[in-house]
Amino acid sequence: MKLFISKIHYEKNPNLLQKILVYFLSIFEIFYRIAVAVRNFCYDKKILKTSNFKNVIVISTGNLTTGGVGKTPFTAELANYYTKNYKKVAVISRGYGGTLENKEVNVISDGQKINFSAKESGDEPFWLATNCPSVVILTCSSRVKAARMAVDKYNCNIIIADDAFQHRKLDRNSNLLLVDSKNKFGNNHLLPAGPLRESFKEVKRATAIVVTNKSLDDEDALKYCDEIKERFHKPVFLCKMIPERAFNIYTNESLYQGASVLAFCAIGQPKEFFNFVQEDYYMQSIVEFPDHHSYSYQDVERLIKIAEQNNLNFLITTEKDAVKIKDIFSNFKTTIKVYALKLRAFADIEDIVNAR
Secondary structure (H helix, E strand, O other): OHHHHHHHHHOOOOOHHHHHHHHHHHHHHHHHHHHHHHHHHHHHOOOOOOEOOOOOEEEEEEEOEOOOOOHHHHHHHHHHHHHHOOOOEEEEEOOOOOOOOOOOOEEEEEOOOEOOOHHHHOHHHHHHHHHOOOOEEEEOOOHHHHHHHHHHOOOOOEEEEEOOOOOOOEOOOEEEEEEEOOOOOOOOOEOOOOOEOOOHHHHHHOOEEEEEEOOOOOHHHHHHHHHHHHHHOOOEEEEEEEEEEEEEOOOOOEOOOOOEEEEEEOOOOHHHHHHHHHHHOEEEEEEEOOOOOOOOHHHHHHHHHHHHHOOOOEEEEEHHHHHHHHHHHOOOOOOOEEEEEEEEEEOOHHHHHHOO
């Protein structure tokens, strides 16, 4: 059901049934819009208070829509940028999709050791912990609690609040809003009729807009950057998502170009991942799971069965999915191999964080 609704939110040419469903959901959109507007009004008028930390730079990364916009690779690039500049960095997130209780702060990584599995942590915090080895990764439903621990216990002077554009209780120096260059804002409706978490007027809170491009051609993305800049009158930057290679999740060996594969994933915008796979591999079969899906033994068994039926020796997925499936897959005796497609974000981080 979640996948079905997500597709309707981003459908460019909806059929009659999809139009009727959006119209029906628009009734509930009215109540959602009112609730969000009241909450934002209370923060704007200081009725609801924010917490800030002296001598600490707080940067928020987030999006106006549900679904993936390439936020996690961008957050990793941001964190690693500050680490290279000799800063003590923490990334704090809610830990969505993990099994850990998140009312108190969970130390996924202290910058030296990863303390929990992907299933416990949530796919995104675990991926950040593995790709940002010197960065403290904390999860908690309260970003303020997590930020306080980052400062008091780990002496961090840079805090990156992941997926926190709507989490206004934590004050921030930079508020970065990410937008996907292809999916944009979907059908422009608020939840549940569309993918928008807030109305467009809330873009005013952004210090900069980062347009993420998950295709190899930048032309359309650059045009969209110009459109966004003219529409919202904010500094706009392009962030390119580049696939580096597909690597075996156990041996780290690279998958040769042109290999026939079964591609699968559980991310917000699966089509973008499948497009990347098609650039270098023959994608003979695909399997989609809901965003942040927790894989089961039966899921892996199904993937292997589909691969065998299609005479495929290789499965390929995202890095976030790979960390969740790795332990389960090791229980199967099969000649089929699993590869993860490594993506890297390329953006002018210094200009982005200094934009106003």
